[in-house]
Amino acid sequence: MKNLLFGYLDKERIETLREKFTEMNVVDIAQIFEEIPEEKKLIIFRILPKDIAAEVFSYISQKEQQFIIESITDKEVQSLVEDLYLDDTVDFVEELPANVVKKVLRNTDDETRKRINFFLNYPENSAGSIMTIEYVDLKKNMTVKEAISRIKKIGIDRETIDTCYVTSKGRKLEGVVLLRQIILSDENEIIENIMDKDVKYVNTHDDQETVALLFKKYDLLAVPVTDNEDRLVGIITIDDILDIIEEETTEDFYKMAAMEPSEDDYLDTSIFSLAKHRIVWLLVLMISATFTGSIIKKYEDVLQAVVILTAFIPMLMDTGGNAGSQSSTLVIRGLALGDIKLKDWPKVLFKEFRVSLVVGSTLAVVNFLRIYFLEKVDFYVAVTVCSTLFFTVVIAKAVGGLLPMIAKKLKVDPAIMASPLITTIVDALVLMLYFATATMLLGI
Amino acid sequence: MKNLLFGYLDKERIETLREKFTEMNVVDIAQIFEEIPEEKKLIIFRILPKDIAAEVFSYISQKEQQFIIESITDKEVQSLVEDLYLDDTVDFVEELPANVVKKVLRNTDDETRKRINFFLNYPENSAGSIMTIEYVDLKKNMTVKEAISRIKKIGIDRETIDTCYVTSKGRKLEGVVLLRQIILSDENEIIENIMDKDVKYVNTHDDQETVALLFKKYDLLAVPVTDNEDRLVGIITIDDILDIIEEETTEDFYKMAAMEPSEDDYLDTSIFSLAKHRIVWLLVLMISATFTGSIIKKYEDVLQAVVILTAFIPMLMDTGGNAGSQSSTLVIRGLALGDIKLKDWPKVLFKEFRVSLVVGSTLAVVNFLRIYFLEKVDFYVAVTVCSTLFFTVVIAKAVGGLLPMIAKKLKVDPAIMASPLITTIVDALVLMLYFATATMLLGI
Numbered sequence: 069m070k071n072l073l074f075g076y077l078d079k080e081r082i083e084t085l086r087e088k089f090t091e092m093n094v095v096d097i098a099q100i101f102e103e104i105p106e107e108k109k110l111i112i113f114r115i116l117p118k119d120i121a122a123e124v125f126s127y128i129s130q131k132e133q134q135f136i137i138e139s140i141t142d143k144e145v146q147s148l149v150e151d152l153y154l155d156d157t158v159d160f161v162e163e164l165p166a167n168v169v170k171k172v173l174r175n176t177d178d179e180t181r182k183r184i185n186f187f188l189n190y191p192e193n194s195a196g197s198i199m200t201i202e203y204v205d206l207k208k209n210m211t212v213k214e215a216i217s218r219i220k221k222i223g224i225d226r227e228t229i230d231t232c233y234v235t236s237k238g239r240k241l242e243g244v245v246l247l248r249q250i251i252l253s254d255e256n257e258i259i260e261n262i263m264d265k266d267v268k269y270v271n272t273h274d275d276q277e278t279v280a281l282l283f284k285k286y287d288l289l290a291v292p293v294t295d296n297e298d299r300l301v302g303i304i305t306i307d308d309i310l311d312i313i314e315e316e317t318t319e320d321f322y323k324m325a326a327m328e329p330s331e332d333d334y335l336d337t338s339i340f341s342l343a344k345h346r347i348v349w350l351l352v353l354m355i356s357a358t359f360t361g362s363i364i365k366k367y368e369d370v371l372q373a374v375v376i377l378t379a380f381i382p383m384l385m386d387t388g389g390n391a392g393s394q395s396s397t398l399v400i401r402g403l404a405l406g407d408i409k410l411k412d413w414p415k416v417l418f419k420e421f422r423v424s425l426v427v428g429s430t431l432a433v434v435n436f437l438r439i440y441f442l443e444k445v446d447f448y449v450a451v452t453v454c455s456t457l458f459f460t461v462v463i464a465k466a467v468g469g470l471l472p473m474i475a476k477k478l479k480v481d482p483a484i485m486a487s488p489l490i491t492t493i494v495d496a497l498v499l500m501l502y503f504a505t506a507t508m509l510l511g512i
Numbered sequence: 513m514k515n516l517l518f519g520y521l522d523k524e525r526i527e528t529l530r531e532k533f534t535e536m537n538v539v540d541i542a543q544i545f546e547e548i549p550e551e552k553k554l555i556i557f558r559i560l561p562k563d564i565a566a567e568v569f570s571y572i573s574q575k576e577q578q579f580i581i582e583s584i585t586d587k588e589v590q591s592l593v594e595d596l597y598l599d600d601t602v603d604f605v606e607e608l609p610a611n612v613v614k615k616v617l618r619n620t621d622d623e624t625r626k627r628i629n630f631f632l633n634y635p636e637n638s639a640g641s642i643m644t645i646e647y648v649d650l651k652k653n654m655t656v657k658e659a660i661s662r663i664k665k666i667g668i669d670r671e672t673i674d675t676c677y678v679t680s681k682g683r684k685l686e687g688v689v690l691l692r693q694i695i696l697s698d699e700n701e702i703i704e705n706i707m708d709k710d711v712k713y714v715n716t717h718d719d720q721e722t723v724a725l726l727f728k729k730y731d732l733l734a735v736p737v738t739d740n741e742d743r744l745v746g747i748i749t750i751d752d753i754l755d756i757i758e759e760e761t762t763e764d765f766y767k768m769a770a771m772e773p774s775e776d777d778y779l780d781t782s783i784f785s786l787a788k789h790r791i792v793w794l795l796v797l798m799i800s801a802t803f804t805g806s807i808i809k810k811y812e813d814v815l816q817a818v819v820i821l822t823a824f825i826p827m828l829m830d831t832g833g834n835a836g837s838q839s840s841t842l843v844i845r846g847l848a849l850g851d852i853k854l855k856d857w858p859k860v861l862f863k864e865f866r867v868s869l870v871v872g873s874t875l876a877v878v879n880f881l882r883i884y885f886l887e888k889v890d891f892y893v894a895v896t897v898c899s900t901l902f903f904t905v906v907i908a909k910a911v912g913g914l915l916p917m918i919a920k921k922l923k924v925d926p927a928i929m930a931s932p933l934i935t936t937i938v939d940a941l942v943l944m945l946y947f948a949t950a951t952m953l954l955g956i
Binding site for chain 2: 310347378
């Protein structure tokens, strides 16, 4: 398909090309656009019908967007911004360098410019910053017939018409009605009778994570956004929510692996930027781990007396880290999805405690059988290792279960309380316990 | 609100209660339903208007669903199943014990029973198993007016009417048209002229993860599902996709923390079930870690000669594990989102190699300054520790970057190649390297 299109391009069969593009999905066009040699990009962009060009523009990468804005005329910028949905305009204006932003703002009318600036003032990741203002508003005393004719009149410019909002004179939100309900109702029915008054809505300053949870809980396709005076100011549609859920989850994955989150595509990110995102945490954890080292140093004489004890250190440390991160991952994910609430902390702790008794004793018994009978390790050494192993699991699960909840309570992202940090903390506790037990049982 | 409703219930003000419920969101009713004392549940369920009862039923937990089916009469089961969407019926039938399933199937008509059985035969997590058959189909030679009258006629029973599908006589998929486009078009327009022929669709046997990626890529609200003969057999709507994305991501989180994935809510899962999901991996990893221990045992004499070397083992192991899981997490997430493809493996490896040079040398230098100048460690010991540290990072990043891709190539879920497994593998490599370097540099 791509080669066919490039063939048309080479032979300058512009009309055929335009026709082909008109039949294609804009996401596919955007993907092909990224692969076109730079000198042809502008030609292609200008071939596209105006409305398709705007849609394609909202799907191409930031680098390409900047290239287009820099290359086209002021008049073309003006027409592009007119065809874009406001939230897409805000999205790319946010990311572009100042001189390119100036070119955009210079070519928009006063009204749009004011709106863009208004949007840019919402805190990052707030409902206000991701909403769109292109929605369909109806009045409750309209008939279905009147509503349909209003939808026909204004619908073409709206991001969605599948969900319509009923507002009072003061723009207060009074109800929500699905296009589906309107279509399936008698044309003389009054909107008030078919609208749903129990509207689920968010405030402009709510965090996007809260918004995503609302979508999931109520299976919504769109959510209205109100300001502090309860006036309807915009809506958020589900396609944006899918992107946000993906972004937030990726952020959690990165934090849980001790990396600074980044929104850039891995393959497009520079080496130094990747290194920068990883090095801080590695340094912090490396220096914390030397604390564990100093515990070993303190007990050098114990190790010198019973050298075999050293051989079990990796196993104890790894098992502690793994048992702890199992618990922390469960709790972090549960908190993120809203399945676990802060007030559940005693339940979580008690549950993890009971699980750790089962898991810890199983591991300890298996390990005892293996090292005492198979490896023929001294009885007291085997008891030292296995009792430490048991308590390691108990401690690790308590630490892993509690720390994410403490983080949440302190308004820190629970995701940082994952495997790497838990491992470092549990390591130190395990070694102290190990040497204390050894000193006691082996009489060193 | 809840207390108010319970008040009505106690005073047996059934009519008021029914009215209140009719105004409420079904998800909220389902939530309240879970909190009602058991002996009142049936009363409440019977108070609800039939269509609302069915919707509430699809949102309550499996335990509650089973209770309802067991308690109501055969006739009520029949009417409930009639009001449920087929995919919701299939969802709960899949989970219920055999005797309850029998009661359901006994009370459905032949047609529905055949359909349910058909659904149950699709492989788990396939597009077929999550689709619904309640969609609106149109013909391409219909006018907009005819299309609207068909939608009005059949739309009430369909899961979505926002997206309609155009099929040929042989049920082959020919196009897709949004309700929005139909409403905004002239009533004499022919559907063929406004439908989109470039339809994105999936096969009944495609994996649900593939389906989710398609939704994200093209910002879809619904996707048509075709059988092997390209006939339209169902659709999947975005609300189900949100749940699937959540489920798949949670599965990845669990696997990455060395747990068997489970779909149950943490707080509702029994201790033994939780323990069972964690213990297998902990055992496997514990036993693998003893391999690391045997490396230490082999080099006991080196450690006995220079005891201080033991003190740096935790730091080296932890840093190796952390550096490795950073890389594996990036790659696992990139593969899951489709940002990284298998064919990119040389790019990923080269990138990780260059990042590891930057990160490894920084860590090594910082560590050298600290232990040589602050801790006054012997120069050759410091060089041993820091050169091992450098190569640890290089090896860990290579292993972390490659293993998930190898897993994917072998059709194993890359998510298991995360922190715990990488840590165990890197641990062994690090210690071998450490002792080899020590033997060489310190002349032991």
